[in-house]
Amino acid sequence: MSNMAQSADAWKNNPSDARNQEVVSAASGNPQLGNLETPVNSSPISKWFIGNLPAYRPDLDPFRRGLEVGMAHGYLLFGPFSKLGPLRNAPSANLAGLLSTIGLVVILTACLSLYANSNPLKPVAMVTVPNPPSDFNTTEGWNNFAAAFLIGGIGGAAFAYFLISNLTFIQGLFG
Numbered sequence: 001m002s003n004m005a006q007s008a009d010a011w012k013n014n015p016s017d018a019r020n021q022e023v024v025s026a027a028s029g030n031p032q033l034g035n036l037e038t039p040v041n042s043s044p045i046s047k048w049f050i051g052n053l054p055a056y057r058p059d060l061d062p063f064r065r066g067l068e069v070g071m072a073h074g075y076l077l078f079g080p081f082s083k084l085g086p087l088r089n090a091p092s093a094n095l096a097g098l099l100s101t102i103g104l105v106v107i108l109t110a111c112l113s114l115y116a117n118s119n120p121l122k123p124v125a126m127v128t129v130p131n132p133p134s135d136f137n138t139t140e141g142w143n144n145f146a147a148a149f150l151i152g153g154i155g156g157a158a159f160a161y162f163l164i165s166n167l168t169f170i171q172g173l174f175g
Contacts, residue, residue, distance in 0.1 A: 027127045037127045050128045062135040066145035070105065070152025071159075077101045078160035098161040105153030109146050116142030 027035040040046060050056055054068035081104075082088070082097025090096070116139050123132035135141040163170065 035126055042127050047128050056129050056133065058131070058133065060133070060135075062141040062144035063148040065133075065135065066148025067152040069145075070149035070154075071156035072152075073108070073149075074101060074105055074153035074156025074158075075160045076156075077104055077153075078157045078164070082161075082164065094161055094165050097164075098157055101157040101160075102154055105150060105157065108153070109150040112146035112149055113143060116146055 024036055024038050027033050027037045054060065054065045057065075078097050078101045081100040082094050085093070085096060085100060087093045087096040119139070120136070120142065122137050123129075125132060135145070
């Protein structure tokens, strides 16, 4: 091997070189878990963000979790249905978007109820969520989540419909 190749490979034998530091390792030091600890999922900001999502926030009952998740889904699904749907240029585009969103929320609630009654596995502790909520351990918790998801989804869609339908009035109030 030439001198140049030897000097290029010298970092491989230097443990203090940053290129030799492990950045991905088995979670909890156990490779049998099938979970990796990376700079992304083990960073404090990732843990903070995921820990503050309604599904993982501590001390919430399943109804409150479902209500928050449903409101977000209903509110965010309304826009694509009303502004990108087949009736986007019709005068009733917003109403069609509202009805489509409610239909999808009902379908998603039915899927949640089916999942709840399928005897789902208990949540597993991960790197980002070391203490998953116990609400998802029971069928009753999942059914409460699904019922609140339906209420929140319809409410979120109705709120988005109200905002879009009265946008010119709301803009007139604020300038």
